[in-house]
Amino acid sequence: MDNNKMDKLVEQYKDIPIPQELDEIVEKALIVNKKPRRTTTKWIAGVAAATVIFTTSVNLSPALAKSLEGVPVIGSVVDVITIKEYKVDEGNYQADIAVPAVQELENKTLEQMMNAKYLEEGQQLYTKFMSEMEQQQAFNEDGHLSVTSGYEIKVDTDQLLSVGRFIEETAGSSMTTIHYDTIDKQNEMLITLPSLFKDNSYIEVINSNLIEQMEQQMNDDPSKMYFIDSPDAPVSDGFKTIAEHQNFYINADHKLVIAFNEFDVAPGYMGTVEFIIPTEAIQSILVSDEYIK
Amino acid sequence: MLKREPTWEQKIAEYVMENKENFYRLAYSYVQNQEDALDIVQDSIQKAMLSKTLKDDKAIKSWFYKIIVNTSLDFLRKRKKLTVVDDTTLQLHSQGVSDYYEDIDLHRAINELSPDYRSVIVLRYFEDLKIEEVAEILELNISTIKTRIYKGLKLLRIQMEDLNFEEAKQNG
Numbered sequence: 001m002d003n004n005k006m007d008k009l010v011e012q013y014k015d016i017p018i019p020q021e022l023d024e025i026v027e028k029a030l031i032v033n034k035k036p037r038r039t040t041t042k043w044i045a046g047v048a049a050a051t052v053i054f055t056t057s058v059n060l061s062p063a064l065a066k067s068l069e070g071v072p073v074i075g076s077v078v079d080v081i082t083i084k085e086y087k088v089d090e091g092n093y094q095a096d097i098a099v100p101a102v103q104e105l106e107n108k109t110l111e112q113m114m115n116a117k118y119l120e121e122g123q124q125l126y127t128k129f130m131s132e133m134e135q136q137q138a139f140n141e142d143g144h145l146s147v148t149s150g151y152e153i154k155v156d157t158d159q160l161l162s163v164g165r166f167i168e169e170t171a172g173s174s175m176t177t178i179h180y181d182t183i184d185k186q187n188e189m190l191i192t193l194p195s196l197f198k199d200n201s202y203i204e205v206i207n208s209n210l211i212e213q214m215e216q217q218m219n220d221d222p223s224k225m226y227f228i229d230s231p232d233a234p235v236s237d238g239f240k241t242i243a244e245h246q247n248f249y250i251n252a253d254h255k256l257v258i259a260f261n262e263f264d265v266a267p268g269y270m271g272t273v274e275f276i277i278p279t280e281a282i283q284s285i286l287v288s289d290e291y292i293k
Numbered sequence: 294m295l296k297r298e299p300t301w302e303q304k305i306a307e308y309v310m311e312n313k314e315n316f317y318r319l320a321y322s323y324v325q326n327q328e329d330a331l332d333i334v335q336d337s338i339q340k341a342m343l344s345k346t347l348k349d350d351k352a353i354k355s356w357f358y359k360i361i362v363n364t365s366l367d368f369l370r371k372r373k374k375l376t377v378v379d380d381t382t383l384q385l386h387s388q389g390v391s392d393y394y395e396d397i398d399l400h401r402a403i404n405e406l407s408p409d410y411r412s413v414i415v416l417r418y419f420e421d422l423k424i425e426e427v428a429e430i431l432e433l434n435i436s437t438i439k440t441r442i443y444k445g446l447k448l449l450r451i452q453m454e455d456l457n458f459e460e461a462k463q464n465g
Binding site for chain 1: 303310314342399418419
């Protein structure tokens with residue numbers, strides 16, 4: 001049986017050249033119908049919108065109170081507060097950036113290092129937003145920009161504190177990134193991913209566990225999708241490996257959780273995704289069972 | 294906690310971005326020129342975004358293909374009133390020199406088929422869709438699709454004696 005002719009036709013079909021204009025045309029067609037996604041703040045007609053920067057002094061903001069909901073703080077002194085908040089409210093341009101700060105750490109070097117980093121990132125985000133907004137306004141573009149950044153206390157036990165800082169940027173389409181810092185409150189040190197393991201073999205071990213979990217989830221639930229190679233859906237730039245310092249935290253059950261930003265390993269509709277690594281899978285390469293059990 | 298339910302538009306946009314090249318090729322296979330194929334892709338996306346006919350997210354694939362196919366067929370119907378595409382025009386659109394004859398094969402093959410047969414062959418073999426999906430896209434029952442695949446391949450075999458259509462019988 002000779003399939004050559006059909007194969008050749010299929011090949012020619014796949015070789016139909018894609019014009020450069022396609023991207024532009026597709027994007028335009030999509031944007032025409034795009035409505036601004038965030039409509040939480042209403043524009044008040046007749047009132048010139050002012051750009052306000054709030055500097056909140058050390059106190060509990062409602063956002064923080066909310067983020068602490070359900071997280072039992074057991075006699076621990078180390079605390080996270082909102083030290084600064086940037087807010088912009090100009091019609092289609094919305095920014096809400098809350099900068100966290102860690103407090104009451106004995107290890108002042110660590111505290112200062114973390115807080116300086118948080119503050120700098122908050123400022124950068126704000127500066128970037130403002131310059132993009134001014135640029136669009138200068139050219140009279142009817143743009144939609146929004147950035148929401150804040151933090152959540154992911155874990156707060158006697159031993160561990162994990163702070164996740166998220167950034168959600170919307171400019172046409174939206175994108176969420178999240179970054180975790182985990183501190184050993186008793187020993188007052190920042191826990192890094194490599195420090196948990198005896199050697200670098202954790203990268204490979206975690207990779208294969210992640211791929212297993214992704215495949216399992218896709219099999220169990222057809223609405224889930226990850227960028228991994230599979231026989232019926234090859235992906236050219238799918239998930240290959242975690243980074244040496246991949247985003248992670250340790251949850252209240254002492255399990256390692258590996259986190260990915262939106263679009264890293266899955267299409268946007270999946271949002272930011274997390275995987276709990278079963279301790280059995282990494283037991284043999286852990287330095288100790290101090291944090292992960 | 295941060296995972297939000299994407300809006301309907303986001304899901305469409307996501308799907309379109311991932312499959313835009315397939316859409317373009319499919320449209321191209323009908324109209325056989327770049328400009329019109331791009332128009333069809335654009336029109337189809339706008340139709341999709343405005344239409345509220347997608348009921349089930351899982352059906353997005355056949356739903357979108359259906360829009361492309363219908364937009365292409367509409368376009369051909371309109372164009373038919375204006376011009377008749379002849380072989381010379383088709384040759385002008387073939388790409389490159391080295392694969393000149395091969396391209397002729399593709400154009401010939403496609404153009405020897407009426408739109409009815411063209412749709413099933415392109416969707417089933419070029420876009421590699423399942424027979425069930427082709428049936429859904431063309432709103433025909435599965436046995437009609439099988440018959441058309443069989444006949445379509447037979448028609449192609451007339452021009453290209455070694456084309457295999459046994460496969461259609463097996464798959465169908």
